Amino acid sequence: MEDDGDVLAQLNSQNVNQLLRMLENYLPQSIVIQNWIRKHQEWESKVPEMEFKVLSPRAKVSSGCVAICICSGVAAKQYGVVFATEENSDLLKQCLSETKLIHWEEFTHFTGVLECHATIMSAVLGSKGFKNTDAQISQSFLLQIPIERALKQKPKMLPDGFVIGSVDLSHFPEAINIWDGYRRTTMKMFELNISTGVFRVHEDGRKELVAMSVQAEYGGVSILQTAPHFQQQGFGTSVLTDITSKMAKQGIHPHGHVLKDNFQSLGLFKKCGYDIVGKSFWIFIEKND
Template identity: 25%
Template sequence: MLQPHGRLYESFSVFCPCEQLDDLRLVEEEDVLIDWSRPIYLNFTHHLILEHLENFYTASIGTTDKVCGDIYVCTSPLEDVQPEELPPDGAEMLQLKPEHAKEIHDLYPANDMESVEVFEKLITVLPAYGIFSSGELAAWMVQSYYGAMFSMQTRPEFRRKGYGIHLAQYLTKVVTLRGYIPYVVIRPENDASLSLYKKLGFKKHYQTVRAVLRPHGYDDANDAPGGGGNDDDDDTAAPSDD
């Protein structure tokens, strides 16, 4: 049986309907799946669930560090969207290759939460496209392992050329044809992305939160790279996204 970082339950999921938040007391009482003496990383958790857990956690265990993002889902038929054409400046859109992963990762706003290897795998198995200007990667967008379309970025020197909306529109179509429901995670303060995706028919469904729950007095040096550690195994002692 695999035990990442020496722990049997390195990663797990909890499902709870928002109308049954009182059932989260089962999480609060859990002491097998959850080790409350170590940091816990929550990825895209509904804000109501996080608020409930935060009240419990901060009362006696530790602190929380949060980043909010709103879930926007494409609800309009693709045929209702007028296609955007690339400007006649010699730019072309191509499928990304694994060798582009490091360049993308270096400029990814939340690269402390994803590794270069993650981007390499995404580019290999999921839709991932870039717009190249004179052979230089100017803008890019990929589909994530959790289903969302993410990491749509344009280098500053190539902005205001329509590259972003062209990529977003194309990837929305590809994702739909693959049987996925297109959605994105947008930070509330990102007005440019909000405007772009609203033009493509995306509508807000709910707010989600990425959070780190950290016990009071916890020493990060106890953890191995990737968020795990094992006090009983010296061999496991001694980077990451939106």
């Protein structure tokens, strides 16, 4: 990627690691981009076709004030995240508006955009001829639990005949509500990421998947689902508590996004010790007709 003279520059691995250390100072606001980068660093060694880039203002490389991340090769199109400290919102807007390193038409979406940045993203996209309506923006609550608190949580006891374990790619067909542009990415989540599943063990030894959760490509809790005939029995609490503990033990800051009108999931996260730390938005990229 040619970037000479651009307002943005691509960070090398040393500067990316320096950026990660700096982002610790801005938690929990930086939790999405920090976990996103770490997860894609991990995937890079396992997914040969994947490429991810971290861009930062050329004049302030690795300062932590503004960062824009892009991934290609996993999904059919690119996806990314953005971050800026509060005092650098104008610089974020300038970078998004002026850079030639972001090929907007090649994107499906940007993940977990903070409320203060969503307005900037929306304005920039509108100025470049992309749709700028509520249909292109999905609003969620951003929740997180500090690592030290997550490590103190005790696992929830399961009824007799039920066990907890992990899920894998064979369980992907049981996931529901996966939008088409996200399917390939979700399959990598099942194949490569931390996961939890509660299983009912039948008399013949067969294990029936009851509930599950998988760490997302952005590093947070995702695919938190319970089979319809096992709902309201505490299995959602079991998988959320377990995957939260697994993430914390690996030094990952546990977090998740819950759609603004999903009151059941919001209550479950709060029950498991998560706090709302702000609003987050999925911004989908679609050209005007």
